[in-house]
Amino acid sequence: MDILTDLEQRGLIQQTTDDKGLRKQLEEKVVTLYCGFDPTADSLHIGHLVPALMLRRFQRAGHRPIALIGGGTGMIGDPSGRSTERQLNDEKTVQYFSDQIKLQLANILDFEKEENGAVARNNAEWLGQMTLIEFLRDTGKHFSINYMLAKDSVQSRLENGISFTEFTYMILQSYDFLNLFEKENCTLQIGGSDQWGNITAGMELIRRTRNDETAKVFGLTVPLITKADGTKFGKTAGGAVWLDPAKTSPYEFYQFWINTDDRDVIKFLKYFTFLELDEIADLEKELVTAPEKRVPHIRLAEEMTLLVHGEDALAQAQKISQALFSGDIKVLNGTEIEQGFKDVPTVEIAKEDKSLIELLVEAKISPSKRQAREDIQNGAIYINGDRQQELNYQLVQDDRIDDTFTIIRRGKKKYFLIRFK
Numbered sequence: 001m002d003i004l005t006d007l008e009q010r011g012l013i014q015q016t017t018d019d020k021g022l023r024k025q026l027e028e029k030v031v032t033l034y035c036g037f038d039p040t041a042d043s044l045h046i047g048h049l050v051p052a053l054m055l056r057r058f059q060r061a062g063h064r065p066i067a068l069i070g071g072g073t074g075m076i077g078d079p080s081g082r083s084t085e086r087q088l089n090d091e092k093t094v095q096y097f098s099d100q101i102k103l104q105l106a107n108i109l110d111f112e113k114e115e116n117g118a119v120a121r122n123n124a125e126w127l128g129q130m131t132l133i134e135f136l137r138d139t140g141k142h143f144s145i146n147y148m149l150a151k152d153s154v155q156s157r158l159e160n161g162i163s164f165t166e167f168t169y170m171i172l173q174s175y176d177f178l179n180l181f182e183k184e185n186c187t188l189q190i191g192g193s194d195q196w197g198n199i200t201a202g203m204e205l206i207r208r209t210r211n212d213e214t215a216k217v218f219g220l221t222v223p224l225i226t227k228a229d230g231t232k233f234g235k236t237a238g239g240a241v242w243l244d245p246a247k248t249s250p251y252e253f254y255q256f257w258i259n260t261d262d263r264d265v266i267k268f269l270k271y272f273t274f275l276e277l278d279e280i281a282d283l284e285k286e287l288v289t290a291p292e293k294r295v296p297h298i299r300l301a302e303e304m305t306l307l308v309h310g311e312d313a314l315a316q317a318q319k320i321s322q323a324l325f326s327g328d329i330k331v332l333n334g335t336e337i338e339q340g341f342k343d344v345p346t347v348e349i350a351k352e353d354k355s356l357i358e359l360l361v362e363a364k365i366s367p368s369k370r371q372a373r374e375d376i377q378n379g380a381i382y383i384n385g386d387r388q389q390e391l392n393y394q395l396v397q398d399d400r401i402d403d404t405f406t407i408i409r410r411g412k413k414k415y416f417l418i419r420f421k
């Protein structure tokens with residue numbers, strides 16, 4: 001199956017500027033394409049995954065992807081899809097964010113591949129050097145204010161206001177496309193659906209500066225990811241789901257995908273994984289015949305964790321999930337405990353010998369000594385997964401995992417993390 005048909009069947013194409021022309025070019029030659037990522041934080045989040053994986057899909061189909069880091073545009077701020085002006089970051093911060101993002105993209109694309117290896121570029125290279133006079137004379141001259149005002153990104157901001165800075169953003173992104181077209185023979189730009197205006201502006205700039213037939217360039221956007229329950233994709237109670245394991249642990253990442261709504265899971269398998277469509281169709285059947293097994297959800301979580309965090313992190317995420325499910329917590333080490341119990345109430349306690357009753361009261365697990373005694377006698381208290389009904393129980397060294405953590409459970413599923421210091 002050709003790449004565009006595969007993308008279509010996965011629901012990954014929102015719009016293209018010229019479907020037939022693009023299909024023809026993709027059939028005829030190795031196409032160089034690009035997608036830009038502005039460094040607005042120290043990590044990419046899962047919302048960036050669809051366009052980033054899209055580059056990889058094109059690479060797998062034999063084309064040549066350029067991952068463009070917006071070290072220059074990130075200093076300006078894209079108004080697309082935003083209702084308010086962005087907060088500007090200083091140069092050092094943008095530089096740091098750029099480096100982090102570049103490392104993450106290196107995990108997703110293949111930069112070593114011989115024939116059509118991925119390429120990383122940073123638009124600070126060319127935007128940072130341009131003088132204002134050059135910019136206004138050579139590039140600005142091709143844009144009419146009327147054309148710029150008609151763009152959605154500007155229209156939607158006319159009421160709340162838009163700075164001249166953000167207003168000019170589309171010209172910078174357009175210049176990128178022109179520059180990559182000239183230097184790298186890049187003829188396709190892809191992006192999220194909010195990038196349509198910027199992508200078509202770049203094509204317009206190429207058309208105006210190069211009025212020859214060979215300048216055949218295209219744009220393609222991917223759809224906005226929606227969820228059946230209407231809430232925003234990629235957000236959890238704890239905020240965004242980041243690709244950086246220090247910001248979102250692989251276990252949390254894994255759990256995020258496991259918790260996908262039944263109504264969304266097949267769509268997400270098509271959007272985010274490289275599984276073939278007929279394999280996804282089989283998983284869809286399993287969803288109907290044995291929904292309680294959550295086979296598609298598990299597969300989605302495995303594929304995504306493997307892709308973003310690698311084999312070892314996936315194995316660890318599975319181990320933590322299994323331990324929490326079975327209640328057998330003693331198989332976990334300190335770092336696994338920290339990942340698995342990040343969201344449970346944590347109490348810091350001095351590392352001295354303590355009776356269980358004292359601990360329950362000090363950690364506010366039981367409201368009083370009397371209640372603590374009752375809880376123990378009723379069999380409601382578990383230390384690292386084992387029920388403890390001995391009223392005079394003294395906590396021992398062995399109850400501390402990695403000499404640091406003890407997990408206390410009260411009742412069926414109320415967990416507390418005790419951190420000894």
Ligand SMILES: N[C@@H](Cc1ccc(O)cc1)C(=O)O
Pocket residue numbers: 035036037038068070073078123172173174176177191195198
């Ligand atoms: N404007 C894009 C990022 C980008 C930057 C430079 C480009 O040339 C292309 C895309 C975004 O905000 O997502």
